[in-house]
Amino acid sequence: MSDLRNDPLIGISGYGVYMPVYRIKIEDIAKAWGDDPDTIKNGLLVYEITVKGRDEDQITVAVEAARNALKRAPEVDPKGIGAVYIGSESKPYAVKPSSTVVAAALGLELGVRGADYEFACKGGSEGIISIIAQVKAGMIKYGLAIGADCSQSWPGDVLEYTASSGGAAFIIGVKNNDSVAYFEGTYSVMSDTADFWRRDGVEFPRHTGRFTGKPAYFDHIIKAAEGLMNELNLKPSDFNYIVPHQPNGKFPIRVAKMLGFKIEQVEPGLVTPWTGNFYSGSALTGLCKALDNAEPGERILVVTFGSGAGADAFSIVVQDAIKRKRDLAPKVEDLINKRKVYVDYGVYARLWNKIKV
Amino acid sequence: MSSPRSPRIWQLKDIRYRLLGVECNKCNKRFLGKRLVCPSCGSRDLKIVELSRTGKIYSYTVVHTPPRGRENYGPYIIAIIELDDGARATGEVVDVDPSEVEIGMKVEMVFRRIGEEDRAGIIYYGYKFRPIL
Amino acid sequence: MRNVAIIGVGITKFGELWDKQLRDLFIDASLEAIKDAKVDLKDIQAIYIGNMSAGEWVEQEHIGPLMADYLGVRGIPSYRVESACASSGIAFKLAYEAVATGLYDLVLVGGVEKMTDVSTEESTHHLASAADREYEAFFGVTFPSLYALMARRHMYEYGTTREQLALVAVKNHRNGSLNPKAHFRNVINIDTVLNSPIVADPLRLFDCSPISDGASAIVIASEDIARKYSDTPIYIIGSGFATDTIALHDRSDITFLWATAEAAKKAYKMADIEPNDIDVAEVHDCFTIAEIMAYEALGFAERGEGGKLIEEGVTELDGKIPVNPSGGLKAKGHPVGATGTAQIVELTLQLRGEAGKRQVQGAEIGLAHNMGGSGSSAVVHILSRVRR
Numbered sequence: 084m085s086d087l088r089n090d091p092l093i094g095i096s097g098y099g100v101y102m103p104v105y106r107i108k109i110e111d112i113a114k115a116w117g118d119d120p121d122t123i124k125n126g127l128l129v130y131e132i133t134v135k136g137r138d139e140d141q142i143t144v145a146v147e148a149a150r151n152a153l154k155r156a157p158e159v160d161p162k163g164i165g166a167v168y169i170g171s172e173s174k175p176y177a178v179k180p181s182s183t184v185v186a187a188a189l190g191l192e193l194g195v196r197g198a199d200y201e202f203a204c205k206g207g208s209e210g211i212i213s214i215i216a217q218v219k220a221g222m223i224k225y226g227l228a229i230g231a232d233c234s235q236s237w238p239g240d241v242l243e244y245t246a247s248s249g250g251a252a253f254i255i256g257v258k259n260n261d262s263v264a265y266f267e268g269t270y271s272v273m274s275d276t277a278d279f280w281r282r283d284g285v286e287f288p289r290h291t292g293r294f295t296g297k298p299a300y301f302d303h304i305i306k307a308a309e310g311l312m313n314e315l316n317l318k319p320s321d322f323n324y325i326v327p328h329q330p331n332g333k334f335p336i337r338v339a340k341m342l343g344f345k346i347e348q349v350e351p352g353l354v355t356p357w358t359g360n361f362y363s364g365s366a367l368t369g370l371c372k373a374l375d376n377a378e379p380g381e382r383i384l385v386v387t388f389g390s391g392a393g394a395d396a397f398s399i400v401v402q403d404a405i406k407r408k409r410d411l412a413p414k415v416e417d418l419i420n421k422r423k424v425y426v427d428y429g430v431y432a433r434l435w436n437k438i439k440v
Numbered sequence: 441m442s443s444p445r446s447p448r449i450w451q452l453k454d455i456r457y458r459l460l461g462v463e464c465n466k467c468n469k470r471f472l473g474k475r476l477v478c479p480s481c482g483s484r485d486l487k488i489v490e491l492s493r494t495g496k497i498y499s500y501t502v503v504h505t506p507p508r509g510r511e512n513y514g515p516y517i518i519a520i521i522e523l524d525d526g527a528r529a530t531g532e533v534v535d536v537d538p539s540e541v542e543i544g545m546k547v548e549m550v551f552r553r554i555g556e557e558d559r560a561g562i563i564y565y566g567y568k569f570r571p572i573l
Numbered sequence: 574m575r576n577v578a579i580i581g582v583g584i585t586k587f588g589e590l591w592d593k594q595l596r597d598l599f600i601d602a603s604l605e606a607i608k609d610a611k612v613d614l615k616d617i618q619a620i621y622i623g624n625m626s627a628g629e630w631v632e633q634e635h636i637g638p639l640m641a642d643y644l645g646v647r648g649i650p651s652y653r654v655e656s657a658c659a660s661s662g663i664a665f666k667l668a669y670e671a672v673a674t675g676l677y678d679l680v681l682v683g684g685v686e687k688m689t690d691v692s693t694e695e696s697t698h699h700l701a702s703a704a705d706r707e708y709e710a711f712f713g714v715t716f717p718s719l720y721a722l723m724a725r726r727h728m729y730e731y732g733t734t735r736e737q738l739a740l741v742a743v744k745n746h747r748n749g750s751l752n753p754k755a756h757f758r759n760v761i762n763i764d765t766v767l768n769s770p771i772v773a774d775p776l777r778l779f780d781c782s783p784i785s786d787g788a789s790a791i792v793i794a795s796e797d798i799a800r801k802y803s804d805t806p807i808y809i810i811g812s813g814f815a816t817d818t819i820a821l822h823d824r825s826d827i828t829f830l831w832a833t834a835e836a837a838k839k840a841y842k843m844a845d846i847e848p849n850d851i852d853v854a855e856v857h858d859c860f861t862i863a864e865i866m867a868y869e870a871l872g873f874a875e876r877g878e879g880g881k882l883i884e885e886g887v888t889e890l891d892g893k894i895p896v897n898p899s900g901g902l903k904a905k906g907h908p909v910g911a912t913g914t915a916q917i918v919e920l921t922l923q924l925r926g927e928a929g930k931r932q933v934q935g936a937e938i939g940l941a942h943n944m945g946g947s948g949s950s951a952v953v954h955i956l957s958r959v960r961r
Contacts, residue, residue, distance in 0.1 A: 140553060142565065147551060176563070422571075424535070472820075499827065501718045503717070505693065505773065507710070508697065518712070518773075530821065
């Protein structure tokens with residue numbers, strides 16, 4: 084839909100991820116509801132998920148991810164950032180932008196535009212597309228796009244095994260020697276497919292079980308990915324990595340195979356088995372994990388998916404600057420492994436206000 | 441409905457979101473927050489600066505008897521942090537078990553929720569500290 | 574400046590006083606002081622009332638005229654003074670200065686607080702307004718936590734021990750058991766303190782003064798008038814007041830009560846005495862660490878040696894400098910606005926030789942130390958049985 088291989092090329096100057104230190108093991112959730120943990124772990128390919136702290140929400144996650152992205156873009160004067168978009172489906176305010184808080188926290192309030200995007204798990208990539216377009220049009224020098232969620236789930240719902248907290252942020256501008264990667268193209272699809280939603284004023288989302296699979300997740304991701312590859316005249320073997328949205332550990336592997344990718348291409352960007360699903364931050368965190376380990380010249384296919392439903396596919400080519408920039412902020416694997424505090428289901432339920440007091 | 445605190449929160453948001461302070465152009469000392477007069481040398485020649493986001497714990501405590509608004513929050517760590525630039529700030533230390541905390545521990549600023557007016561009211565954000573990852 | 578003396582004192586029982594309102598407490602204490610002074614209500618030329626936060630605790634401000642009205646003396650000036658927990662210590666200083674400079678000849682000064690009608694969380698919130706609301710309390714700081722920060726650092730720098738802190742509470746409860754007006758009259762031991770629930774680590778429940786209701790009142794007069802009414806006037810011979818940063822983190826050394834030391838310096842100089850000359854002291858032990866730090870700031874102990882002073886028994890009722898014979902804030906109770914003048918009431922009884930079972934034998938010179946917040950305001954008074 085959008086071939087971006089024409090001047091000016093659009094690059095990623097910095098990227099950053101944040102996830103809380105708290106974790107809950109699948110065993111502990113299963114114990115609370117009488118489920119068999121091995122069945123869940125094998126069925127969803129997820130072992131433990133992050134849990135927001137008692138003082139964390141989508142805004143604090145977004146700020147921390149953005150700060151890490153800024154650390155990887157030391158050449159960018161924050162005052163040059165002209166737009167801030169946050170994709171999320173767990174805004175702490177139903178009405179009042181999160182993006183204003185994030186902009187203020189980063190010291191970029193004046194002369195900046197921003198908004199909160201909601202498209203289930205794909206709001207973050209919508210932000211990336213907006214920034215790409217504005218940079219390409221010369222409207223802004225740099226933009227900040229964030230996908231962040233403290234993902235919600237009903238107590239006892241199977242979603243509890245995957246819904247977790249975290250997010251990723253990107254500083255995007257015209258490609259230069261400081262860009263860690265650049266965009267070759269993007270391709271989006273959408274249809275009115277109600278596979279997952281949360282009504283206004285309702286605390287947690289509802290989903291449609293197996294209907295979230297074939298007609299929603301798989302069809303949209305495949306159409307977006309194939310559309311992009313057609314547009315750019317690329318095939319699966321031209322990519323070193325594929326990073327699809329990761330509602331669990333199984334779906335991204337399956338959709339990659341359906342598209343003709345090998346398991347080795349999907350594994351480097353896989354995060355959900357050890358973190359759970361960051362909703363709007365899911366595929367974008369996977370992209371950051373791929374960038375953490377990628378070599379210059381390598382090509383990444385990222386496909387986000389948002390229920391409701393739609394998908395955005397991006398082809399991204401890694402640049403030399405990745406080598407000197409990836410150590411400027413915590414890597415995804417550091418965030419996953421370095422500091423973990425396990426909580427049981429009682430504490431988890433308290434942190435999520437699932438206990439009525 | 442409780443009376444809105446939004447104006448008071450708004451007045452200090454930059455200081456709390458970004459850990460701002462003042463630096464005296466005369467004696468070069470730094471202090472947390474907004475001041476018009478240097479508390480050290482009396483100079484009125486001050487500039488607003490971003491304070492160091494890293495520092496070490498000067499003293500700490502674990503609060504078990506909370507004030508109003510934190511009834512269900514659980515025990516929390518309060519510390520005075522000596523920032524790398526010499527200014528000091530008081531705040532919560534998070535993401536760490538109290539038994540691991542000690543004077544001299546290195547910490548960094550983290551952006552967190554501080555509280556809220558009430559369930560329907562505004563949310564307060566600002567600095568806290570956590571051990572450096 | 575002319576000589577000023579105390580001629581009457583009154584104090585309510587301190588504690589959870591469910592059947593008393595704010596105004597009842599102040600009027601009870603005032604009438605007792607007026608009776609003790611053997612003066613008429615119409616002799617009172619002005620009232621000074623220390624009160625920290627009636628507006629928060631019982632939603633009543635404007636208590637100057639309120640108390641004058643209920644005391645039946647409306648028409649005269651009635652001042653309300655606020656300096657957190659030092660409110661009535663500073664009210665006393667203002668009243669003293671007004672009489673000493675000849676503005677009035679005879680005034681009533683006291684303090685009152687009604688704290689127990691609200692939840693502990695609510696009181697904890699109100700008390701935190703004595704700290705820096707925007708840079709401390711906003712972030713979850715409570716009063717015990719500020720003194721816990723001081724305690725932790727004092728222990729770290731000087732090796733002050735948990736047991737030494739506990740000894741302060743043990744002593745003050747022992748003294749309080751002898752005071753019929755005290756909030757707590759139970760004798761405790763070190764284990765009582767060490768096994769009590771944590772409030773703000775390392776401080777435990779028995780390291781903390783309680784949330785109390787109460788009032789205290791005093792009649793002071795110029796020397797010539799005082800001698801007319803009283804055979805045992807107690808002279809105010811020293812008075813000092815100093816301030817420090819509102820936020821604890823803005824002090825270079827949180828292990829030393831600098832404002833207290835400055836206030837004491839002024840009071841000692843005015844009285845022309847030294848710490849050694851003090852026979853009895855009432856100090857602001859809002860927390861056990863505060864009493865230990867007060868020893869150092871008042872010159873009873875060297876810096877860092879406060880813990881040893883309590884260990885050596887120097888401040889016991891029969892020690893060289895008995896401290897807090899009333900039971901202190903810890904056992905007598907701490908209705909914050911009433912505390913400063915309550916200390917003066919106790920010293921007056923001690924110097925008159927009317928302190929009953931807790932009498933410090935032969936006490937001639939007494940010192941009162943009252944603090945607001947984390948030591949941000951400190952006021953020291955020196956009283957003497959003998960005219961100087």
